[in-house]
Amino acid sequence: MTDGSDTLQDIDKTDRHFLHPWQDVVSIGEDDWTVLETSSGIYVKDVEGNKLIDGPGGMWCVNVGHGRREIIDAVTKQISELSYFSPWSMAASVTTQLAERIAGIAPGDLNNVFFTTGGSTAVDSALRFVFFYNNCLGRPDKKQIIARVNGYHGSTYLSSSVSGKEREKANMDMLPNLVHFVSSPKPKDRAKGLSLEAFCDEKIAELEAKILEVGADKIGAFIAEPIMGSGGVVVPPKGYFKRCHALCKKHDILFIADEVVTSFGRLGHYFASEDVFGVVPDMITTAKGLTSGYLPMGALLISDRLMEDISQTSNEPRGFTSGFTYSGHPVSAACAMANIDIFENDNLLEHVREVAPYFADAMNSLSDLPEVTDIRVMGLMAGIECELDASTPDEDRDCAFTLKVDAICQDLGLLVRPIYNACVMSPPLTITKPEIDKMVSILRAGIVQAAKG
Numbered sequence: 001m002t003d004g005s006d007t008l009q010d011i012d013k014t015d016r017h018f019l020h021p022w023q024d025v026v027s028i029g030e031d032d033w034t035v036l037e038t039s040s041g042i043y044v045k046d047v048e049g050n051k052l053i054d055g056p057g058g059m060w061c062v063n064v065g066h067g068r069r070e071i072i073d074a075v076t077k078q079i080s081e082l083s084y085f086s087p088w089s090m091a092a093s094v095t096t097q098l099a100e101r102i103a104g105i106a107p108g109d110l111n112n113v114f115f116t117t118g119g120s121t122a123v124d125s126a127l128r129f130v131f132f133y134n135n136c137l138g139r140p141d142k143k144q145i146i147a148r149v150n151g152y153h154g155s156t157y158l159s160s161s162v163s164g165k166e167r168e169k170a171n172m173d174m175l176p177n178l179v180h181f182v183s184s185p186k187p188k189d190r191a192k193g194l195s196l197e198a199f200c201d202e203k204i205a206e207l208e209a210k211i212l213e214v215g216a217d218k219i220g221a222f223i224a225e226p227i228m229g230s231g232g233v234v235v236p237p238k239g240y241f242k243r244c245h246a247l248c249k250k251h252d253i254l255f256i257a258d259e260v261v262t263s264f265g266r267l268g269h270y271f272a273s274e275d276v277f278g279v280v281p282d283m284i285t286t287a288k289g290l291t292s293g294y295l296p297m298g299a300l301l302i303s304d305r306l307m308e309d310i311s312q313t314s315n316e317p318r319g320f321t322s323g324f325t326y327s328g329h330p331v332s333a334a335c336a337m338a339n340i341d342i343f344e345n346d347n348l349l350e351h352v353r354e355v356a357p358y359f360a361d362a363m364n365s366l367s368d369l370p371e372v373t374d375i376r377v378m379g380l381m382a383g384i385e386c387e388l389d390a391s392t393p394d395e396d397r398d399c400a401f402t403l404k405v406d407a408i409c410q411d412l413g414l415l416v417r418p419i420y421n422a423c424v425m426s427p428p429l430t431i432t433k434p435e436i437d438k439m440v441s442i443l444r445a446g447i448v449q450a451a452k453g
């Protein structure tokens with residue numbers, strides 16, 4: 001309880017009772033938070049009336065932009081007509097239609113949609129499906145998972161266990177004896193003089209060595225984001241994702257593409273696995289852009305092949321005993337339907353493909369700044385790495401500089417997402433070329449000013 005003496009403004013700013021994700025618990029009540037009040041298009045407005053470009057698009061999720069009337073209306077209508085149904089025993093037409101629509105835009109035979117409450121629970125469900133699948137197939141030992149250093153897959157026990165960000169594991173317990181990590185395919189980390197092709201060969205050789213070391217008969221799945229998002233926007237060398245997939249196929253290992261960030265337009269396609277990287281995974285996880293962050297929802301897409309494999313093992317029912325009270329929630333489903341309508345009506349995927357080269361050029365224009373040592377861009381996601389001390393390994397580097405950039409940029413009208421030593425940008429996909437110019441010029445000013453101390 002508060003003692004009642006705080007002003008509303010004080011409570012807003014210091015947030016005594018809201019334990020934020022990743023918050024330092026020692027400083028609860030002491031931090032000075034930016035408190036947002038309204039949002040529209042690519043902008044958010046704080047309680048002091050400052051209008052800021054939403055550079056990170058919320059948390060990579062506000063894909064169609066803020067304040068879309070179509071979504072507000074669809075959600076309002078749905079909540080008035082049917083606010084809930086029990087998904088384990090019933091269906092709702094809006095959720096059924098959404099599942100059909102997602103299957104229609106998904107790659108290959110990924111025709112089975114299992115709805116979740118967000119990205120972590122989609123990843124959790126994918127991993128549980130791997131266990132279920134191999135149990136049904138009579139291979140109870142084939143359940144180990146291969147994941148990657150600096151990959152991020154969520155904050156449930158299982159999804160965090162396959163996440164490879166060392167700093168996030170501090171003071172946390174992870175599921176033991178389940179996950180084997182291979183290194184991140186971050187080109188900047190390659191040995192001096194090594195070509196990108198040779199670097200890619202190295203990563204593939206490492207993955208195969210790991211498979212052989214653990215034993216393919218023990219490994220259930222490999223999980224990877226097409227582009228590592230929270231790992232700092234890591235764009236792998238050409239052919240990497242496809243070759244990982246081929247290796248998994250060769251060794252009968254399921255391939256899970258975590259597209260929580262890269263789906264729904266971030267790379268100019270509904271799903272990047274097939275259209276950008278030429279891969280039809282066994283499972284895809286999605287969330288964020290599915291509802292553009294207006295309401296929580298995620299989904300796990302499962303291939304027909306896996307369902308058929310299971311049904312061929314027995315004529316007995318094989319219940320996937322997993323699910324959530326809010327699986328396929330009708331209001332979230334109506335939100336997702338209206339969101340996809342916007343993609344179609346506004347030709348949003350085409351728009352992203354059109355502005356992406358401009359966005360990349362704008363980001364690359366920052367390369368003349370001495371602090372900027374690596375620029376990683378694909379579609380409408382970018383990581384601008386700022387090197388302060390070249391000898392500090394990534395894992396140990398804190399966000400001191402990029403937090404400073406964010407603070408300065410906020411004063412100048414732009415939100416930045418600091419991840420380690422990278423300023424990460426993933427704006428609403430509706431962003432225009434003049435807005436990209438504005439965003440990058442503020443980011444430039446922020447980096448220059450932060451470097452002055």
Ligand code: PMP
Nearest residue numbers: 118119120152153154229260261
């Ligand atoms: N997978 C990836 C690739 C993500 O980036 C995230 C969230 N940033 C998640 C999973 C977890 O999603 P959520 O926060 O919705 O649980």
